[in-house]
Amino acid sequence: MADPTGFPLRDTATEHYDHYSAPLMAPFVTAVIEAADLFPGAQVLDLACGTGFAARAAAAQVGPTGHVVAADLHEGMLRIAARNAPRMYPDIEFTLAPADKLPYPDDSFDAVVCQQGAQFFPDLEAALTEAARVTRPGGRFTATTWTSPADRSPYFAAQLKAITEHGTEEAEARLATSLSCPADRLTAALTTAGFHDITTREVTFAIAFEDFADFAAGHLSAVPWGQSIEETGGPAAFAAAAKTIRATLTPHTAPDGSATLPFTATLTTATLPTTT
Numbered sequence: 566m567a568d569p570t571g572f573p574l575r576d577t578a579t580e581h582y583d584h585y586s587a588p589l590m591a592p593f594v595t596a597v598i599e600a601a602d603l604f605p606g607a608q609v610l611d612l613a614c615g616t617g618f619a620a621r622a623a624a625a626q627v628g629p630t631g632h633v634v635a636a637d638l639h640e641g642m643l644r645i646a647a648r649n650a651p652r653m654y655p656d657i658e659f660t661l662a663p664a665d666k667l668p669y670p671d672d673s674f675d676a677v678v679c680q681q682g683a684q685f686f687p688d689l690e691a692a693l694t695e696a697a698r699v700t701r702p703g704g705r706f707t708a709t710t711w712t713s714p715a716d717r718s719p720y721f722a723a724q725l726k727a728i729t730e731h732g733t734e735e736a737e738a739r740l741a742t743s744l745s746c747p748a749d750r751l752t753a754a755l756t757t758a759g760f761h762d763i764t765t766r767e768v769t770f771a772i773a774f775e776d777f778a779d780f781a782a783g784h785l786s787a788v789p790w791g792q793s794i795e796e797t798g799g800p801a802a803f804a805a806a807a808k809t810i811r812a813t814l815t816p817h818t819a820p821d822g823s824a825t826l827p828f829t830a831t832l833t834t835a836t837l838p839t840t841t
C-alpha cells in the first residue's frame with residue numbers, strides 16, 4: 566500500500582509544528598481564505614488541516630450560521646486543532662480521514678481550502694477528484710503550495726544545505742516532497758478532477774522571526790526531514806543541521822538575533838462547473 570502521507574510527523578512533534586509554523590503560515594492562510602470568497606453561512610472544508618490554521622480563519626468568516634469541517638489523517642494534528650478551536654464557533658468539526666477518501670456526501674461544501682497540503686497527497690488526482698465530489702456545483706477550491714525549486718526561498722535552500730551536510734537521502738526526499746507541487750502539476754490534476762477556471766499566481770511574504778536561532782531548530786524538529794536527520798544521525802547531527810541553517814542565513818540575521826525572510830507560494834483557485 567502507498568504511504569498515506571508525504572508528511573509523516575511524529576505525534577510528539579505536533580505541538581512544535583503548531584508553534585513554529587504559525588508565523589510562517591499566517592499570511593498564506595489569510596491569502597488562501599481570501600481567495601475562497603467565503604460568506605456568512607458558507608459550508609467549508611479545510612483539507613489536510615494540520616493544527617487548524619485555515620479552519621479557524623474560515624470559521625471567523627462564515628460565522629455562526631456557517632459550518633467548517635477540517636480533515637486530516639494525522640490524529641496528533643487533529644488533537645491540537647480541536648484544542649485550539651475557538652469557543653466562539655463551536656461547530657468546527659474535525660474528521661480523521663485521508664484526502665482521497667472523505668466521509669462526506671456529494672456537493673457538501675461551498676469551498677474546499679487546502680493550505681500547504683496538496684504536495685503531500687500520495688495520489689494527487691484521486692484527492693482532487695474527491696475534493697470535486699464533495700464541492701457543490703459552482704463551489705470553489707483554493708490552495709497554497711510552496712514554489713519549487715528550493716532556491717526561490719533562502720530558508721528552504723538553507724534547509725537543503727543542512728540536509729546535504731548532515732542528513733540522508735530520505736531527509737532530502739522529504740523536503741523535496743514539500744516543494745513538489747508547482748502550478749502546472751496542480752493545474753493538471755485539478756483539470757483531471759473536473760475543476761474549471763483555474764488560476765495560479767505566486768504570492769511572496771516577508772516573514773519576521775524574533776529569535777531566528779530558536780525558530781531554525783524548533784521548526785526543523787517539527788518537519789519530517791528534520792526528524793529524519795535526528796533519527797539517522799542522532800542529536801549531534803540535528804544540532805549541526807540547525808547550526809548550518811543559522812550560519813547560511815547569517816546575512817539575513819540582525820545583531821539582535823531576529824531575521825526577516827521571504828517565502829513564496831503558488832496560490833491556486835478553481836471552480837467546479839455548475840453543469841457537467
Ligand SMILES: C[S@@+](CC[C@H](N)C(=O)[O-])C[C@H]1O[C@@H](n2cnc3c(N)ncnc32)[C@H](O)[C@@H]1O
Pocket residue numbers: 569570571572586590612613614615616617618619636637638639642662663664665679680681682685686687
Ligand atoms: C505541512 S502540513 C499543513 C497543515 C495545515 N494545512 C497548515 O496550514 O499548517 C501538511 C498536512 O497534510 C496532512 N496530510 C498529508 N497527507 C494527507 C492525506 N493523504 N490526507 C489528509 N491529510 C494529509 C498532514 O497530516 C499534515 O497535517
